[in-house]
Amino acid sequence: MALRRTDTILGGTAAPAPATGPYxxxxxxxxxANLVLTAALVGFTAARLVTNQPVEFVYEDADDEPVNSAAVDLVRRALAGTRVLDLPDGAPDAVAVAPARPWEQAALITGAAGAARSQFATRNAVPTTAEAEQLRQIAASVTEPLGYQGYGAYTGLLDDPVRRAGSVTSTVRADVPVDGHGDRWAPPVYTYPGPDNDQDTQPWGLLLLPDGSPVPGIEGPHPHVPGVVGYTHGMVQMVYSAVARGPWCTPFEIAVGRRTTKLASCFPCTLFMYAAGFPPSAVHLGRGDSWAPWYPSDDTGHRHDVNDAAITMTNARWRLECHQQLTLGARVLGEHADRLVAPGRLDLLTGTLAASAADSPVAADLLLDALTVPGKVAQRVVSAFDGADQDRR
Ligand SMILES: [Zn+2]
Known part of the structure; x- marks a missing residue:
């Protein structure tokens, strides 16, 4: 197993830093982690603006508005006057930040085929088959819950009007295969809260509830130590299913239970969904901690109920886009290196991307590595820029 057990994600010869991060x-x-996610967000936003596509990020609570507005403002300012690409004057002002649609029972996030140019509000759909609608109601039931309904619970739903069928799935936690899929990172030392809950007993990437216990959910294959676990969100699984089953399918995600009220896709799902051609009906800049795609069955020993070609090809497009958008974002950030908290790290990111083939797993793995350090994307962007910059807001 090729696992990078280094103090930093991007490597280099930085002096040892204090162990002040999570775990x-x-x-x-x-x-x-902050830099990689900031580059991804800047690259993603630039990719939308350069083709005049709408860009909007939604927040759930009024409490979340300041950090979301601050992060979006930093992205706008990074793109204003950039010489890396030719944006019309004022284009970055079109990046919107707005409150999320209010939660309601069985409300859906839609992966809208080919809708990248459409306004977000028009991307919302509903299942066309009684079968999928029935599954939606069962999955969303609060009185007779199906599966986990705690923090971050989303259930994927697929509508297949040709076979007149639906399917549902929860987030799956699984070991991340590294053989054949690049080199993943894990810190040399980490400590989770709670007794006997550390690197000797638990893999890296675990999501924990506030009381320190692992988030429950469907277990995938082979969680083991040492190793890295990832979480494949329901929407991602349903995008694979849609690709595998036919172009008439629509993937959805249901925000399940009363503790998950964001009617929007997380940022890592968003990157994946755009790459696959199913952009989401709303995007949030909260957590996507330890997000992971699926990997082909042959490499994991775990039989997915979609064919491996759908996984392999969708992952290939996503890997290419990770490389394209991280590279674009890093180039834009290069114009603002004096405003970054850790400008020297940007050189490492730029150098790593330049030295890797566009279809290699390097860029995608950097994004996945960054997501194993827990945090909200909006906060990471604010943290990536320097304090003086934040004081000016
Ligand atoms: Zn997600």
């Missing part, structure tokens, strides 16, 4: 990871690893 005792180094401050530099946190800087790296």
């Amino acid at each position: 005792g990871v180094s401050a530099t690893a946190v800087d790296d």
Whole structure:
């Protein structure tokens, strides 16, 4: 197993940094995670603006508005006057930040085929078959819950009007295969809260509830130590299903239970969904901690109920887009290196991307590595820029 057990995500020869990050990871690893996600967000936003597509990020609570507005403002300012690409004057002002649609029972997030140019509000759909609608109601039931309904519970739903069928699935936690899929990172030392809950007993990437216990959910294959676990969100599984079953299918996600009220896709799902051609009906800049795609069955020993070609090809497009958007974002950030908390880390990111083939797993793996350091995307963007910059707001 090729696992990078280094103090930092981006490598280099930085002096050892204090272990002030979550679970005792180094401050530099946190800087790296913030930088990678900021580059991804800037690259994603630039990719939308350069083709005049709408860009909007929604927040759930009024409490979340300031950090979301601050993050979006930093992205706008990074793109204003950029010489990396030719944006019309004022284009970055079109990046919107808005309150999320209010939660309601069985409300859906839609992966809208080919809708990248459409306004977000028009991307919402509903299942066309009674079968999918029935599954939607069962999955969303609060009185007779199907599966986990705690923090971050989303259930994927697929509508297949040709076979007149639906299917549902929850987030799956699984070991991340590294053989044949690049080199994943794990810190050399990490400590989870709670007794006997550390690197000797639990893999890296675990999501924990506030009381320190692992988030329950469907278990995938082979969680083991040492290793890295990832969480494949329901929407991602349904995008694979839609690709595998036919172009008439629509993937959805249901925000399940009363503790998950964001009617929007997380940022890592968003990147994946755009790459697959199913952009989401709303995007949030909250958490996508330890997000992971599926990997082909042959490489994991786990039989998915979609064919491997759909997984392999969808992942290939996503990997290419990770490389394209991280590269674009890093180039734009290069014009603002003096405003970054850790400008020297940007050189490492740029150098790593330049040295890797566009279809290699390197860029996608950097994004996945960054997501194993927990945090909200909006906060990471604010943290990636320097304090003086934040004081000016
Ligand atoms: Zn997601």
